[in-house]
Amino acid sequence: MxxxxxxxxxxxLAKARLAQRRLAQVPMQVRNRALAExxxxxxxxxxxxxxxxxxxxxxxxxxxxxxxxMKRLALTPDKIEGLARSLEALIGLADPIGRGEGRRVLxxxxxxxxxxVPLGVIGLIFESRPGVTVEAGGLAIKSGNAILLxxxxxxxxxxxxxxxxxxxxxxxxxxxxxxxxxxxxxDRRLAEGLMHLEGxxxxxxxxxxxxxxxxxxxxxxxxxxxxxxxxxxxxxADADLDMALSVLVDGKLGNPAVCNALESLLVxxxxxxxxxxxxxxxxSQHGVVxxxxxPSRTIVPDMLVADEGDYREEYxxxxxxxxxxxxxxxxxEHIEQYGSKHSEAIIxxxxxxxxxxxxxxxxxxxxxxxxxxxxDGFEFGxxxxxxxxxxxxxxxxxxxxxxxTTWKTIAYGQGQTRDxx
Numbered sequence: 001m002x003x004x005x006x007x008x009x010x011x012x013l014a015k016a017r018l019a020q021r022r023l024a025q026v027p028m029q030v031r032n033r034a035l036a037e038x039x040x041x042x043x044x045x046x047x048x049x050x051x052x053x054x055x056x057x058x059x060x061x062x063x064x065x066x067x068x069x070m071k072r073l074a075l076t077p078d079k080i081e082g083l084a085r086s087l088e089a090l091i092g093l094a095d096p097i098g099r100g101e102g103r104r105v106l107x108x109x110x111x112x113x114x115x116x117v118p119l120g121v122i123g124l125i126f127e128s129r130p131g132v133t134v135e136a137g138g139l140a141i142k143s144g145n146a147i148l149l150x151x152x153x154x155x156x157x158x159x160x161x162x163x164x165x166x167x168x169x170x171x172x173x174x175x176x177x178x179x180x181x182x183x184x185x186x187d188r189r190l191a192e193g194l195m196h197l198e199g200x201x202x203x204x205x206x207x208x209x210x211x212x213x214x215x216x217x218x219x220x221x222x223x224x225x226x227x228x229x230x231x232x233x234x235x236x237a238d239a240d241l242d243m244a245l246s247v248l249v250d251g252k253l254g255n256p257a258v259c260n261a262l263e264s265l266l267v268x269x270x271x272x273x274x275x276x277x278x279x280x281x282x283x284s285q286h287g288v289v290x291x292x293x294x295p296s297r298t299i300v301p302d303m304l305v306a307d308e309g310d311y312r313e314e315y316x317x318x319x320x321x322x323x324x325x326x327x328x329x330x331x332x333e334h335i336e337q338y339g340s341k342h343s344e345a346i347i348x349x350x351x352x353x354x355x356x357x358x359x360x361x362x363x364x365x366x367x368x369x370x371x372x373x374x375x376d377g378f379e380f381g382x383x384x385x386x387x388x389x390x391x392x393x394x395x396x397x398x399x400x401x402x403x404x405t406t407w408k409t410i411a412y413g414q415g416q417t418r419d420x421x
Contacts, residue, residue: 227390
């Protein structure tokens, strides 16, 4: 990067830091007012936002953007309304700032209280999905943080329109526009600059495997890894096959382009002949392509041959990898080897099998007789999410308000000293 670009990022960070310190001192009602204003503007200016998004979609089609990314890029009227409702859901949540675990008194009379405080200034690098501008901005403001957003070039016009809406909302609430700043220049060096922006409190990558791996590998600032979603459904020998088919359809067809969609199907050999035949008949009607191991292809010869890459793949489209297993242990070993620690599900009527699966699968979200599509901040009652963390420090799973805070311990004393007795 040139010195000018580095100076620009440092200047943005300085303005964000000043605005954030002021934000952390205002009551929740003021922060909620900014969210309410943003929801209002989204609805009133929906036509202008859709037009900006259409400009992005036109350019994306001309550049042959992948279908999964095209779906993520689109801002339909329903999506815009959903973004407004997510902000309203955030308004209804308790203030995370100042929440604590109560006071405790040490033997020397010192009173300790640990409370939640904002992280400070957060950076977010994301691809394709312009709605992240609204969700991440709302979570940042509600939790008392400022945010620097760097979206992909494919969503440039949409992000610009949504950022301007944020600036209007913040101004209406009497808050600084510097709380939500967007790096509109698509130059990759700006993303690299965020990775090395000294003083940035947290950087979150949200996108494909390449983006996430690059940020985790190269960043010198704190990073939360929001991993890809190679999510599995394991259909056990004791599964209700109607339930399993319903969960499979929801997980694969509900929205194939998102990280909580199903990408792999494991089926116990005892029910594989019936279930795979039903699953193939149902999903192939919608264009789903199956990649199977030899036992799977013996049952459904139309399946393509699955190779090692298929079992690691996040398709984000109408494809699924299939394997027939002989036991729960084999299913667990497969998930451990190929899973991305995002979301995994089992369908079984056996309490022992279901409980074993929940206990042994190492993932952010684990489901028994339910769809992985619930791995979502809004569905979890968090209002929205800045991403789904697949690591273990400091947050895991859908990241809502509390994930954008840290702890501060306050001590009340009467002159206590440690070494001077």
